[in-house]
Amino acid sequence: MHSSLDWIYTVDIDAGTLTISSMSEWRGLLAPSPSLPLDLAEIYETYSIDGWTVRKPRYMFGEDIRESNEAQAKQFETFEMDLGIPSPMNELQGRFFTDLVFVWRFWIDDPSTWRVLCAAFLRLAAWDFEVSFDSRCSEVELPIDATSIPLWSYPDTDIYWFHGYLVVLQENLQSDAMINKAISKAKSYIGTLDTRPRHGKTRLICISLRQVVFVELSQEAALASKSLVLLSSSSATQCSPGFRALARVLTSNCWKPHAYREKWPVNMPPEIIEMIFSKMEPGDAVAFSQAFSVAEQCYYASEFQFKNIDVQSFESSIPCCGKRTRLETHGICCSECYSWQHLECLGLENDSSSSKGRYVCLDCQEREMVLDPGGINRFSCRKVREGCQVRANGLLKSLQLRLSKPAHLRPELRSYARLDSVAPSLIDYTILFNHAFSGLAYGLEPLEDTSC
Ligand SMILES: [Zn+2]
Ligand SMILES: [Zn+2]
Structure with a gap:
């Protein structure tokens, strides 16, 4: 035992x-x-x-x-992040995050696996993965249990570059002293490099098991965001503020490092870049998007890799009503959990003062986010995992996480049910990190179309 x-x-x-x-x-x-x-x-x-x-x-x-953790004067100024309206891509990312936390929940209490999980969170947040559609989907190793081992590659160091940001791993980021420590680690790392970024500013993503902090470092000063919760006991059912911020930082222009990459001398129309993307292998597309900023914008403007899928429900990123018309401007972002909500849904439509000031949503006023040992499993294992409503090739479907192989590959089902009475639970997509299975497999299930 x-x-x-x-x-x-x-x-x-x-x-x-x-x-x-x-x-x-x-x-x-x-x-x-x-x-x-x-x-x-x-x-x-x-x-x-x-x-x-x-x-x-x-x-x-x-x-x-x-x-x-002893009291120490903080060596940075704080800044508030403005993350803007979540995109359909952010909605899928939020779902993938909670699903990833759920499938690998047995690993989270073991600090030795932190680096590998951290690499997975960063990859999901940067949409830096490959989606496999082919027949190999059914060969994936499911279910993920306490004996499964994540097989994707990850940097085995505490400091590394990722999509233009310097990632600093540290065991704890709760106090100012710990943020100071992460900053000085980054400073001494940058000091050893021959080539500093030309503009003299480096943007850091400091990550611990529980928190994430964003830091802008220049010769003169350091600016840090507040410490955001990345993992809590409820992270397998609800996207965390830390991951929401991470996904928006990595996929939008809200906090991009200043022009760290090549500019193309020719003006390339977006249509041409889209055509280039459509011919590429998924792994190459991520690399290409990192090569120059026009390609990156194009890459993050669509849910690339899920080409025929159009996200219909936004329960994770816009929890008030879960709807997005793609034209909204009247909304407010909770400054604790970074969920975005319509002013109308909150009944604040005519209240201009609240739209400018700091807003904390009802959920956040009531809860405290902590990560207990074994808490993720206790919180989520008996809950049904809801799918995400999408339109796939014109039909309304539910994108559903698969926790086991398709029914026809599970002979044990024959012993207690007639196979034709069991849902086939086919796998249509698997998400891979560097060709290794991430634990995330999805299938499309029909939904009744109620929109017309
Ligand atoms: Zn709403
Ligand atoms: Zn909130």
Whole structure:
């Protein structure tokens, strides 16, 4: 039984201690690795059993978080981000994010997998993946369970470049001191480079398991956004503010690094660029979009790779009514969760003051977003995963996450049902990161058209 358990919590009431150990192999046998007992009195709520109480966990980044959390003057100014209206692409990204968190939920409590998951979040946010439509779709390894291993490649360092941004991985970004630390890590990294960005400004995406912070770094000063929640216990059912911001930063012009790429001497009409894209392999298209800004704009203007799909419902990005006419201007973005809502739906239409000031939606006034160990599974495993309404080749369909192989490839179904009475659950699309299965597979299911 222990082989499938990651952590063992031993409570010794007589001694008043808690010991957290992981299973490790010793002379061919699995045994709990030795670790320091913690004082039970110190642990008063489940979410404090992470980071600082586990003093030297084997997989963590090896820094003592408690020590660096000491009060420290912050070395940056803060700025508010204006993310604008979410696009249909952002809606799909939000769905893919919650689905990815759901399928890999068993991995999130294990800090050793943070780098690989982080690479996946960044790729989804940048629409940097390949969609496979072919017959190989049914050969994917489903279902994803506690024994599955993510196989996509990822940078094995704490600092790397991604789509023109410098990504800084750090175990915690909750306090100013931790943001300071991420900034100084980035500074010393940039200092070692021969070629600095010509304009002298670098845009950083600092990521931890729980938060994301956006930082603009120049010679003189550092500007940082507030720390946004990237993963919480509800992230498998509701897109997090951190991911919403990440997706919009990477797919729109709201916070692009200043002209870091080539400009083409010829004026290329968008139609020609679209034609070039349509002839390309998906992986090449991402690279091409990164080569120059006109191509990038063209790439992010459509849900490229899902060419025949037109998103119809926006429950994730526009939660008020889930509708988008593509002409809206009268809306407001919650400054906590970055969901976008119509002023009409909120009954604020004539209230011009609220549209300029800071707005916090009702949901955010009520909830607190925390990530408990095992919380994602407890929160989401019994909920039905709703599909996304799309129009595919003119027909209204539901884009549905697939958690297992299609029915005809599951002989076990024969033992308890007639196969023709089981939904076929075919897989139409799989999402790949560098040719490796991301865990996300989707099928289109018919929906009744009620629009006409
Ligand atoms: Zn609305
Ligand atoms: Zn909100």
